[in-house]
Amino acid sequence: MKVAFIINDFHSMDIKKDTSIYLAHEAFRRGMEVHTFNTNNISVINNQLFAKTLKLSFPSKDSLNFELQPNGSEDLTDFSCVINRVNPPFNKEYLYMTILLDTFKIKCINPTKALREVNEKLSILNFPEISPITRVSADLEVIKDMFEMGFGRLVLKPLDGMGGKSIFLVNKDDKNLSVIWESMTHRGKHQIMVQEYIEEAQEGDNRIVIINGALLENKLIRIPDPKDFRGNLAAGATSKVEKVTPNDVSIAKNLIPFLNEQNIYFAGADILGGKLSELNITSPTCLQEINNNSDSNPGRVFWDNLDKFE
Numbered sequence: 001m002k003v004a005f006i007i008n009d010f011h012s013m014d015i016k017k018d019t020s021i022y023l024a025h026e027a028f029r030r031g032m033e034v035h036t037f038n039t040n041n042i043s044v045i046n047n048q049l050f051a052k053t054l055k056l057s058f059p060s061k062d063s064l065n066f067e068l069q070p071n072g073s074e075d076l077t078d079f080s081c082v083i084n085r086v087n088p089p090f091n092k093e094y095l096y097m098t099i100l101l102d103t104f105k106i107k108c109i110n111p112t113k114a115l116r117e118v119n120e121k122l123s124i125l126n127f128p129e130i131s132p133i134t135r136v137s138a139d140l141e142v143i144k145d146m147f148e149m150g151f152g153r154l155v156l157k158p159l160d161g162m163g164g165k166s167i168f169l170v171n172k173d174d175k176n177l178s179v180i181w182e183s184m185t186h187r188g189k190h191q192i193m194v195q196e197y198i199e200e201a202q203e204g205d206n207r208i209v210i211i212n213g214a215l216l217e218n219k220l221i222r223i224p225d226p227k228d229f230r231g232n233l234a235a236g237a238t239s240k241v242e243k244v245t246p247n248d249v250s251i252a253k254n255l256i257p258f259l260n261e262q263n264i265y266f267a268g269a270d271i272l273g274g275k276l277s278e279l280n281i282t283s284p285t286c287l288q289e290i291n292n293n294s295d296s297n298p299g300r301v302f303w304d305n306l307d308k309f310e
Contacts, residue, residue: 003027004035004053004076005083006097015064020085022288024066026299028058035071035079039086039097042076049076049104081107081306084115087283089160109306110281114262121159121193123279126258130251131276133196138185140178143194147172153197156184169197200273205237207286208248209298210267212305213260215252218294219244220286239286241293247274255279266302 007013007020015021028034035053042051054068076082082101086094098112124131133151135142136159146154156168168180184192204221222237244252251271259267259281268284270277287298 001027001031001080002033002035002078003081003083004037004051004074004079005056006038006086007036008038008086010036010068015066017285017288018064019285019287020083020283021064021066022291023083023299023302024056025058025064026303028056029061030303035074036068039093042097042100043073044100049100049106050074051076076101076104076106079106081109083109084112085283088120090115090119090282109265110267111263111265114264115282118262118264118279118281119159120278120280120282121157123281124276127254127276130254132198132272135194136191137194138188138191140181140185140188143177143181146194146196151196155195155197156180157193157195158184159191159193195277198273198275198277203273204240205277206248206271208244208252208269208271209284209286209290210252210256210259210269211298211301212265213256214301214305215244215249215256216290216296216298216301217244218242218290218296219248220289239289241290247271251276265306 005020005024013021024034024036034056035051036056037051037053041053042049044050050073053071053074055071057067057069059065059067095116098116101108101112122136125134125136128134133146133149135146137143143154143156152172154170156170158166161167166184168184170177170180174180181188184190202224204223207220207222209216209219218241220239220241222239224237248271251269255267255269255276264281266281266284268280268286270280287302290296290298
């Protein structure tokens with residue numbers, strides 16, 4: 001079996017936490033031929049889609065330390081599947097790449113159509129009954145109006161961010177609100193997400209993982225640093241692994257029909273205080289942490305089920 005990973009963060013990734021390398025290592029350990037390329041490495045030549053790939057190998061089956069070797073141009077139809085692991089934001093180059101992959105009918109995990117249409121922030125609007133009170137707007141008055149609804153604190157998020165970047169917690173009387181709005185929306189030109197603040201967020205941001213329509217039995221809880229409100233590991237949060245709860249299972253049951261309809265193989269859902277705050281399908285993470293701190297083996301689940309996925 002020959003697989004390719006689309007990865008854009010080799011120079012910044014932490015291999016002790018990175019999900020892409022963890023999955024690639026499991027594929028290599030199983031005897032697969034593993035390649036990687038970035039969004040700018042693809043070309044259409046003679047009506048065929050090629051990628052200038054690097055061959056990814058692991059000198060030790062017990063270590064995630066890897067080696068990359070230039071491999072020249074490869075016809076992407078020669079690969080059993082392509083694993084999309086490009087970190088947000090979803091820019092024009094990423095968009096063009098997904099269109100090309102679609103045009104040449106390359107099997108992708110997750111599918112390119114879903115990557116274009118299922119935004120990690122906006123997708124929760126499909127589930128208002130299990131999500132925090134949420135608005136999407138570029139209008140400052142819409143934000144202020146949420147305070148008038150009785151919320152003392154709000155969370156403001158860009159629609160294309162990741163890792164907790166550029167997320168703000170604002171109070172009703174915060175004198176920086178207008179400045180934050182100006183910066184985030186470019187004075188009303190770009191929409192942002194506005195959510196009620198969930199007080200239980202300080203107890204942890206729960207990441208549940210769904211692979212091929214099934215919920216992993218363990219989840220990762222990311223606990224914010226006392227000096228920060230964000231439950232992102234990239235923002236300094238610590239983590240622990242626990243079994244999923246009945247509420248987690250209930251939320252997953254709401255999500256799985258939607259994921260199946262969109263043909264989404266691998267998703268991570270973030271839950272705060274029992275409410276769905278985000279649905280990550282672009283580059284879901286946390287598999288390595290779950291693997292290292294529980295009896296779960298998400299990598300095995302990922303590859304064992306891929307043959308059953310159409």
